[in-house]
Structure formats: structure tokens, C-alpha cells
Amino acid sequence: MLPHRVALLFNANKVYDRQVIAGIGQYLTFTRVKWDLFMEEDFRSRTLGIRQWRGDGIIADFDDPVVAEAVSALPLPVVAVGGSYADESHYPSGIPYVATDNKKLVQLAYGHLIEHGLERFAFFGKPPEPDNRWAHEREMWFRHLTAADGLEGIVYHGSPTSAGGWGRAQQEVAEWIRSLPKPIGIIAATDARARQLLQACIVGDVPVPEQVAIIGIDNDPIVQVLSCIRLTSVMQGAEEMGRTAAQLLHQMLHGGDCSGARVLVPPTGINVQASSLYQCIRSPHVMRARHYIRQYACMGIKTEQVASYVGVSRTLLEEHFKRELKKSVHQVILEHKLERARHLLADPMMSLTDVAVRSGFTSLQYMYVVFKREFNCTPKQYLERLQA
Known part of the structure; x- marks a missing residue:
């Protein structure tokens, strides 16, 4: 047959x-x-x-x-x-x-942002076109959910993406982000739209997620690779x-x-990453510093460089970190390196030496020392635990 x-x-x-x-x-x-x-x-x-x-x-x-x-x-x-x-x-x-259940996709994203203490919400959708009906369904459910809670649901469509109009479109997104009340949680219609938000926040020097928490839909691995700040996303x-x-x-x-x-x-769940993990931070110095650290922790930055970016002395920045986070600037940088290393260890095609280099450690030996101190195991043992 x-x-x-x-x-x-x-x-x-x-x-x-x-x-x-x-x-x-x-x-x-x-x-x-x-x-x-x-x-x-x-x-x-x-x-x-x-x-x-x-x-x-x-x-x-x-x-x-x-x-x-x-x-x-x-x-x-x-x-x-x-x-x-x-x-x-x-x-x-x-x-x-x-x-795909558009209502539940948006409900899951909205609930996640609420759980992290946010009280203002926006939706970054797509322009009204016949092949974007799914995006407008998600926008409609966002409006329903916020209205049912007595909240203003801010909606922005943005422009279609094209090489010729990319610069203008990104500028418009950055201006929209600057105009929003903060802190705020933004649900993007797709991960591709969420990546635009992340880029606009980086260009506009808007701390993510301290002022703008972002969640996308799709859990697209390509977007994760292309984003300095790892994106939280609903998994369809x-x-x-x-x-x-x-x-x-x-x-x-x-x-x-x-x-x-x-x-x-x-949806099958949420891949929770840094972009949506909002914390109420009072110090603008800590907000700016963490925004910088998320982008450059794995490039070998030191506390002095973070303080220079923020525009304050190292001593003052350390005081703000101790008061707000109960941690030093160095500890926060190290946490981001370890987070990156743990993520890379899950890739069977990557050597331990490459993991160390791409995570910002000065050597494989130093990464071993840090893992032993923080997790009481070597990177190889940590990987074996992941695979168990």
C-alpha cells in the first residue's frame, strides 16, 4: 500500500x-x-x-x-x-x-507579572493587518484581563519590521517605553517583539526588569541567543x-x-529568565548598576567599571548594594557569571573551557574554584546532576 x-x-x-x-x-x-x-x-x-x-x-x-x-x-x-x-x-x-489558546497564553503571562508585584501593565502588539489576527486576539484578552481588574491596559502596536525602517521603528519603541509609568510589566505578542523591547531598553538606558519587566510568547531559542538580557517567555x-x-x-x-x-x-508553561524578575529597588544607583551588569557581567567587568557607568564612587555604590540587596557588587557580577555558566553547561557541544570563557571567568581553573565554593561540586559534577 x-x-x-x-x-x-x-x-x-x-x-x-x-x-x-x-x-x-x-x-x-x-x-x-x-x-x-x-x-x-x-x-x-x-x-x-x-x-x-x-x-x-x-x-x-x-x-x-x-x-x-x-x-x-x-x-x-x-x-x-x-x-x-x-x-x-x-x-x-x-x-x-x-x-493555540490565546486567552490562556496571555493569562499565564499576566499572572506571572502580577506574582512579581507589578501593578501597571502594557501590551506590545502588532499593526492591524489580516495576517496578524492572532496578535489582536492576544491584545483583546490583555484588555479584558486588565479591565476586569480595574486597571488601565496600555497597548502599543509599533511598526512592521523592515531593514529600511528599523532605526525609526526602534526609536519609536524607545520613546514609547520612556513615556510609560514605571515600574511596569509588558507582555509582547511574540518573542520577536519582546526582543525589540529589550533592545530599546538597552539603547534607552531603561533598567530591565527594575523599571520595565518583559515577557514574550514563543520561547524562541534564537531570541535567547541574540539577547543580552535573557527573556522570560510563555511556551506554546x-x-x-x-x-x-x-x-x-x-x-x-x-x-x-x-x-x-x-x-x-x-500553553505548557513559562521559561522564567531575568527579563521579568521584577524586584522593588528604591536606589536608582542599584537599578542602573544591575542593568549594566546584566549586559556585561560575562565580559570581565569589575566593580570600578560598574561604578563609573553609574556615575558614583565605588564606596557609595557598595553601600547602596549592601542596603538594597545585602550583597556586594562583585557578588552580583559573579551570580550572573554563574547563571550563564549553568546555562551553557547544558549544551553538550560546548567544552568546559568554552563555558568558562563565555561566562567571563579568567580561566577554567578559576571557574572550578568558584563552583566548588558556591555549589560544593565541580562544573563537571554539576553537569552530571543536570543529566541525572
Whole structure:
């Protein structure tokens, strides 16, 4: 029996789409279902010629209105994947739909910021365009949640990202951040939008998270690599969406009627990092110093350089740190180095020497000394604990 020919219409340049595709692959692996999968060679979603495609079924990203329109009327089984909608009429008629739960994504982010003591909130969304409907659903739920708590939910759409307009767009984001009441927690519609916020805060010298706490949605590893300050992000259940979509299509290919099926997949949790860990800090000197340390701790900075950046003497800065954090400036720098080292140790492709260098330690031997003192184990033993 020949395998069914199935087209996957997704843009794998997005982490969400890649995770959905991974979930489809997991379903095929675990169930030993054999499909002949079609995707563009560059893993982009193109509908040109899809009406002439002689296949058996399609799983498609219906957040893209061009894709949705192109495949909705095809005379073969189609499973839609996309964002959830409060308005039922926005779902495609007669097509099974697997959705990321936009309400729960925003609820999880909002609750996280509240738990850290914040009382002001904003949302950084996307401009109103047909293929951004999912972003406006998230914005709508943000407005609902803040209104229900009697709070002002500040919303900013920003500009579309392009090379030509990048400088102006970043300047506009920086001006918006400076205009906000502080401290404030900001939920970004995606990690890509959250990265813009982080960059604007760094350029505008706005301490994160002491004045602006940021949380994104997607848990995109590329954003983490590109950000000086590690980003807190809500993890979508995209792989589960892929597995569910594949299961529905499998049933349809064997005569099952799934036309009325609709599955909402909740987020799987939050990857908590530095960008959202708000603490009430009264000293502006400590705020500025920690903002600088988060960016440059792993580049070998010393207490004197931090004090120079803040614009006060080392003695005065140490007094403020002891009063606010009960720690020295050196201790806080070391904590950031250790946090970076612990993260890098989880990468099996990285040598211990590289971990030491990229974490800002002067030598591998010194990193060993610090680990032994702080954790009562060597870096290698710490790694073995992680893998146990």
C-alpha cells in the first residue's frame, strides 16, 4: 500500500511553525504511520499550484489568510492549525481546527507579572493587518484581563519590521517605553517583539526588569541567543498541536468524519529568565548598576567599571548594594557569571573551557574554584546532576 501524500503548509522560519511540524513528525514516528510529506525545499509556505496538487491531505497554517483561502475549498481532507478566536464565526466552516489558546497564553503571562508585584501593565502588539489576527486576539484578552481588574491596559502596536525602517521603528519603541509609568510589566505578542523591547531598553538606558519587566510568547531559542538580557517567555503547546493535527488527518484519511472538531491547546508553561524578575529597588544607583551588569557581567567587568557607568564612587555604590540587596557588587557580577555558566553547561557541544570563557571567568581553573565554593561540586559534577 502506497503512503498517503500529505502537504504541510507552514513557514519553518518561525519557531511556532517548526514546533508544529516537529509534533507532526513525532506522531508519525510514534504511530509508525507512513506519509509521503510535501514541503517546499526552503520550508516556506507557498500556495502557487496547490489547486493542481494531486495529494491526499493537507495540514496548513490558517493564521495565514492566503493559505486559508487557497486550501479551504479543496476537495480533499484539510486540517487547520492556528490561533484561537473569541468570535466563533472566525473559525473556518467544516474544517477541523487545532488552535493555540490565546486567552490562556496571555493569562499565564499576566499572572506571572502580577506574582512579581507589578501593578501597571502594557501590551506590545502588532499593526492591524489580516495576517496578524492572532496578535489582536492576544491584545483583546490583555484588555479584558486588565479591565476586569480595574486597571488601565496600555497597548502599543509599533511598526512592521523592515531593514529600511528599523532605526525609526526602534526609536519609536524607545520613546514609547520612556513615556510609560514605571515600574511596569509588558507582555509582547511574540518573542520577536519582546526582543525589540529589550533592545530599546538597552539603547534607552531603561533598567530591565527594575523599571520595565518583559515577557514574550514563543520561547524562541534564537531570541535567547541574540539577547543580552535573557527573556522570560510563555511556551506554546505547538508540538501537541502538531500531534493532534496529524491524528485528525490520519482519521480523515481512513474515512473518519472530523469536520466539526475543534481543539484548543493550552500553553505548557513559562521559561522564567531575568527579563521579568521584577524586584522593588528604591536606589536608582542599584537599578542602573544591575542593568549594566546584566549586559556585561560575562565580559570581565569589575566593580570600578560598574561604578563609573553609574556615575558614583565605588564606596557609595557598595553601600547602596549592601542596603538594597545585602550583597556586594562583585557578588552580583559573579551570580550572573554563574547563571550563564549553568546555562551553557547544558549544551553538550560546548567544552568546559568554552563555558568558562563565555561566562567571563579568567580561566577554567578559576571557574572550578568558584563552583566548588558556591555549589560544593565541580562544573563537571554539576553537569552530571543536570543529566541525572
